[in-house]
Amino acid sequence: MPHPPASRTDLLQRLASLGIAVRTIEHPPVATVAENKALRGELPGAHRKNLFLKDRKGGLWLVVVLEDQPIDLKALRVILGAPSLSFARPEPLVTSLGVQPGSVTPFAVINDAAGLVQVILDAAMMRCDPLNFHPLQNTATTAISPAGLLRFLAAVGHPPRVLSLATAAGQHP
Numbered sequence: 001m002p003h004p005p006a007s008r009t010d011l012l013q014r015l016a017s018l019g020i021a022v023r024t025i026e027h028p029p030v031a032t033v034a035e036n037k038a039l040r041g042e043l044p045g046a047h048r049k050n051l052f053l054k055d056r057k058g059g060l061w062l063v064v065v066l067e068d069q070p071i072d073l074k075a076l077r078v079i080l081g082a083p084s085l086s087f088a089r090p091e092p093l094v095t096s097l098g099v100q101p102g103s104v105t106p107f108a109v110i111n112d113a114a115g116l117v118q119v120i121l122d123a124a125m126m127r128c129d130p131l132n133f134h135p136l137q138n139t140a141t142t143a144i145s146p147a148g149l150l151r152f153l154a155a156v157g158h159p160p161r162v163l164s165l166a167t168a169a170g171q172h173p
Helices: 008-017 033-039 073-080 090-097 106-111 146-155
Strands: 022-026 046-055 060-066 085-087 117-122 131-133 140-144 161-163
Touching (some): 008 022, 008 106, 008 140, 008 146, 046 090, 060 106, 073 085, 073 161, 090 106, 140 146
Parallel strands (some): 046 131, 060 117, 117 161
Antiparallel strands (some): 022 140, 046 060, 046 085, 131 140
16 A cells, blocks of 8 residues: 555545435454454344455455355355455454454455555345445444445445355355
């Protein structure tokens, strides 16, 4: 990234400039799904997990699914048509998305001007409204509609692939 990564304020201003309504609430830092479940209370909407992956050829993937959905990386590789996948180390996460581990979010592609990261959204998750994501920091959660998320991702040059990932979880679609 040639310039400093976008801040939470930058992100929220960008969403507002696109006419995308969001609601952000503050909370203590949460880095895992378990911590998020314990602290969120009755926050409505879908809660997710974000998997930042690297393929054998160096491709970067951000896969976003509902928080309780298990993912088999071998099955996911087949669905994506990707070389073998593994969890990426923190360095490419910081370099490409400008966020720290524990703050991974689809909003972070605002920092991927080079277009290195492919965004994959689970179709089941996209049927939920609202969707909840960290706004580049794990000290808050921002609720956004599925349509708003798609509009944002397209506006920052990362139109996602929306796929049924049920078979990557060992389920039938």
